[in-house]
Amino acid sequence: MALLEVKDLKVRVEEREILHGLTLTVNEGEIHAIMGPNGSGKSTLSHVIAGKPGYEVTDGQILFKGEDLLEMAPEERAAKGVFLAFQYPVEIPGVTTMNFLRTALNAQRKARGETELMVPDFLKKVREVSKSLNIPQDMLKRGVNVGFSGGEKKRNEVLQMALFEPSLCILDEMDSGLDIDALRIAADGVNALHSPKRAMVVITHYQRLLNYIVPDIVHVMSKGRVVKSGGKELALELEASGYAQFEDAA
Amino acid sequence: MPAVQETVERVKRIDVDQYRYGFETLIESEKAPRGLSEETVKFISEKKNEPAWMLQWRLEAYRRWLTMTEPTWARVDYPKIDFQDLYYYAAPKPKKTINSLDEIDPEILKTYEKLGIPLREVAMLEGVEPKPGEEDPNRRKIAVDAVFDSVSVATTFKAELMKAGVIFMPISEAIREHPELVQKYLGSVVPTSDNFYATLNSAVFSDGSFVYVPPGVRCPMELSTYFRINERNTGQFERTLIIADKGSYVSYLEGCTAPQRDENQLHAAVVELVAHDDAEIKYSTVQNWYPGNSEGKGGIYNFVTKRGDCRGDRSKISWTQVETGSAITWKYPSCILRGDNSSGEFYSIAISNGYQQVDSGTKMIHLGKNTSSRIISKGIAAGKSQNTYRGLVTAHRKATGARNFTACDSLLIGDKCGAHTVPYIEAKNSSATFEHEATTSKISEDVLFYCIQRGLSQEEAVGLVVNGFVKDVLQQLPMEFAVEAQKLISISLEGSVG
Numbered sequence A: 001m002a003l004l005e006v007k008d009l010k011v012r013v014e015e016r017e018i019l020h021g022l023t024l025t026v027n028e029g030e031i032h033a034i035m036g037p038n039g040s041g042k043s044t045l046s047h048v049i050a051g052k053p054g055y056e057v058t059d060g061q062i063l064f065k066g067e068d069l070l071e072m073a074p075e076e077r078a079a080k081g082v083f084l085a086f087q088y089p090v091e092i093p094g095v096t097t098m099n100f101l102r103t104a105l106n107a108q109r110k111a112r113g114e115t116e117l118m119v120p121d122f123l124k125k126v127r128e129v130s131k132s133l134n135i136p137q138d139m140l141k142r143g144v145n146v147g148f149s150g151g152e153k154k155r156n157e158v159l160q161m162a163l164f165e166p167s168l169c170i171l172d173e174m175d176s177g178l179d180i181d182a183l184r185i186a187a188d189g190v191n192a193l194h195s196p197k198r199a200m201v202v203i204t205h206y207q208r209l210l211n212y213i214v215p216d217i218v219h220v221m222s223k224g225r226v227v228k229s230g231g232k233e234l235a236l237e238l239e240a241s242g243y244a245q246f247e248d249a250a
Numbered sequence B: 001m002p003a004v005q006e007t008v009e010r011v012k013r014i015d016v017d018q019y020r021y022g023f024e025t026l027i028e029s030e031k032a033p034r035g036l037s038e039e040t041v042k043f044i045s046e047k048k049n050e051p052a053w054m055l056q057w058r059l060e061a062y063r064r065w066l067t068m069t070e071p072t073w074a075r076v077d078y079p080k081i082d083f084q085d086l087y088y089y090a091a092p093k094p095k096k097t098i099n100s101l102d103e104i105d106p107e108i109l110k111t112y113e114k115l116g117i118p119l120r121e122v123a124m125l126e127g128v129e130p131k132p133g134e135e136d137p138n139r140r141k142i143a144v145d146a147v148f149d150s151v152s153v154a155t156t157f158k159a160e161l162m163k164a165g166v167i168f169m170p171i172s173e174a175i176r177e178h179p180e181l182v183q184k185y186l187g188s189v190v191p192t193s194d195n196f197y198a199t200l201n202s203a204v205f206s207d208g209s210f211v212y213v214p215p216g217v218r219c220p221m222e223l224s225t226y227f228r229i230n231e232r233n234t235g236q237f238e239r240t241l242i243i244a245d246k247g248s249y250v251s252y253l254e255g256c257t258a259p260q261r262d263e264n265q266l267h268a269a270v271v272e273l274v275a276h277d278d279a280e281i282k283y284s285t286v287q288n289w290y291p292g293n294s295e296g297k298g299g300i301y302n303f304v305t306k307r308g309d310c311r312g313d314r315s316k317i318s319w320t321q322v323e324t325g326s327a328i329t330w331k332y333p334s335c336i337l338r339g340d341n342s343s344g345e346f347y348s349i350a351i352s353n354g355y356q357q358v359d360s361g362t363k364m365i366h367l368g369k370n371t372s373s374r375i376i377s378k379g380i381a382a383g384k385s386q387n388t389y390r391g392l393v394t395a396h397r398k399a400t401g402a403r404n405f406t407a408c409d410s411l412l413i414g415d416k417c418g419a420h421t422v423p424y425i426e427a428k429n430s431s432a433t434f435e436h437e438a439t440t441s442k443i444s445e446d447v448l449f450y451c452i453q454r455g456l457s458q459e460e461a462v463g464l465v466v467n468g469f470v471k472d473v474l475q476q477l478p479m480e481f482a483v484e485a486q487k488l489i490s491i492s493l494e495g496s497v498g
């Protein structure tokens, strides 16, 4: 079943069109990779799906579980299961990671009409997940991402993903800035979340990540469009010959 | 429930009229005639059965006040106050002693209910004696001296404090019962001639709290006062005097909420603290006077003089304040570091929204040797408000080894507000080390979106980020106040974004 359907999406930022009619369908249980040169609009797509202000959708639509996603407030999208692991996670001084996780989780649960998670259950869950991601407990007592290394920030994104159990995970360059070991840990974390009901959209520049998170479908984006889709071998092809061959297609 | 979550819940419950505490209590009250004259001063003094020396003290202040002019250096702007158009005294009709809650004026009970004060506490506030065996020993003790309008209507925990030798009572009572203490200390920190508003207060102060902690005594409970302004057009002139004798300790909490009204109200309080050798006073305030409506109409004018005198060696005074209310705030809780090795602290959160104007800060005056002071100020400006931090740090010629650390951070929400930092630093001897750090930042769209992507609404996100920003200061507050303050912070930022 289609989880996410992006149809002929046109998006402007400050009077300039960035996405020029982008189409993408992601089914439940699938892993998609999106590759493409700098500035081709990958982050823009992820922001529009998550509902970041400042983008004007001039045409096309986005359906999530059959519902019009563009009609929903961004926090509503989150509660419905859209998760974006940011390319550049922000720092929130004075708000401990633990407090942030709990506040966010309960906000989502409340929006879904669920009860708050009891503190002991919550703590147990956080402990389990953070352990599997090699995140030390005292990191959770620090301000959200404050003084975290690049790798720690990315792992913190995966931690949240594991905790919130979203149905659509968009990972924007989660491999950037990670050393080989950190990459494997984060990728293992992502793989552990793979399930028949959950889909992943992995944005990356490097085929290397796709050795760990193996995609069902690879898309090539160029100049605001998906210009080619194929199997995981497409990533290898790109690695060998670069994006130039697709520029004309766009 | 974690405090932040509670903040979020609370914000959700706010109705259209955000100011929940904006209501009036219809109780009969006794007023002085409108305007200010020697007659008014005599009327107030007489109402309070004051001794002759007190009346003289007031009259001297009044005569002095006539020669003074309103200060204009603060970054606040308001129409001229007609001091002859105000009432200077209002008191609820005297009450008989009561034995149960049923006997209390239902209007007053309703007020407490809206303020969210549990009935159990109302019983204490209103002086209903608990039945034997009803006392819960696990309950954290807070003695509450309720200032309902201008007269302290009840004082609780009196007996237990008495046992420790602590005197905690309305200052009007202290003037009659402990004249030697009051005469010795009143005006010794803030002299009657100090400044326009303090002098006015000295002439017409209505009531307030008096605390004396004897040598070596650690006050067995937090002392707390709820202030309310209740009569239309009645200036509120609180007077508080706290004395910590040698080696003693006391923590005093002050909190207030005020009824909503159209006309501006003048509030000019004076608080004096005296700490002798090795004594420590911790004074915490959560201030939530009516800030005015969404057009900037109405709201309290808050001109406060708060000063602590670290009179003894190794004494310590600590001010913590959370300022969210008032149309105009003019307030600089200060420490005079007179004793050698004495120390002063100022922790402040000042929030302005709508058309509020805040000009607040502190003064640390280093006179003794090896004195130290610490200032942590967090200003948050939203809406069309103006938020100024004004701080003075000075070291006297003889204050060798004086040390100060100041960190002054401002956060802007939106682009129609302003934050300003005005530090004055003077070191008259070379051994002083003063450090000053200041930052101004805007609440970042990326940070807000990050929170929203994780499921928080815009308002919840702002609440969370702001509570993070002020965390260092919130931690200085006693627990129950920290929770209350967090709620206030979110309430006062309602509607500041989007």
Ligand SMILES: Nc1ncnc2c1ncn2[C@@H]1O[C@H](COP(=O)(O)OP(=O)(O)OP(=O)(O)O)[C@@H](O)[C@H]1O
Residues within 6 Å of the ligand: A013, A014, A018, A036, A037, A038, A039, A040, A041, A042, A043, A044, A045, A054
């Ligand atoms: N807020 C903005 N204002 C103006 N231009 C913008 C804005 N956001 C994105 N753009 C432009 O849109 C284009 C696409 O940017 P986007 O960040 O989506 O690219 P990307 O594919 O994620 O690139 P990278 O691989 O470098 O992360 C770029 O040309 C960028 O400059």
Ligand SMILES: [Mg+2]
Residues within 6 Å of the ligand: A042, A043, A044, A087, A172
């Ligand atoms: Mg990008």
